[in-house]
Amino acid sequence: MAAVRDNKALSRFELDVEGDVAFANYRLAPSAVIITHTETPRALRGRGIASELVKGALALIRADGHKVIAGCGFVVDYLRKHPEYADMVG
Template identity: 50%
Template sequence: MTQNEVHDNREAGRYELQTPQGLAFAEYRPAGPAVMFTHTEVPEALEGQGIGSRLVKAALDDVQAQGRKVIPMCPFVAAFIGQHPEYLELVDPAQRGALGM
């Protein structure tokens, strides 16, 4: 994995982005035909600089390419989807209301 490249670390169950300040990641677990995102973390020195958004966008693009759905239990992932309606189709319509989408 090179710096600035988002990588799906399937063994760890997370998408990762290595930065000079440390590892940013979005944890997930398979949930049938969907992927449940549970937690996103960015090195404190990089918060507010778009690293989390870049990471989540790459993760959602990968899930979409696999033809899977998303269960955004992580508040950051849910907020990202809420701000980027092009990803709303990845969330089952029955779950959108419960997540405030």
């Protein structure tokens, strides 16, 4: 699977999968990134791709030294299931 990238022009994290793109929209706050929406193309759902996307996005956010604010239900659930990111929650 491809690496998650930060498409700053569109304010979203992206993951290429089989010619499609899963993405997580975000907006910036002071020292935090608010993930507002995640979307996986219908044909790719149910395969853990959104989780890979969020995991990659969190790695990029952590590398930048920012906190994350979950602005969508999927990210709220992901963070609840992955306490290793608790230090990042803003």
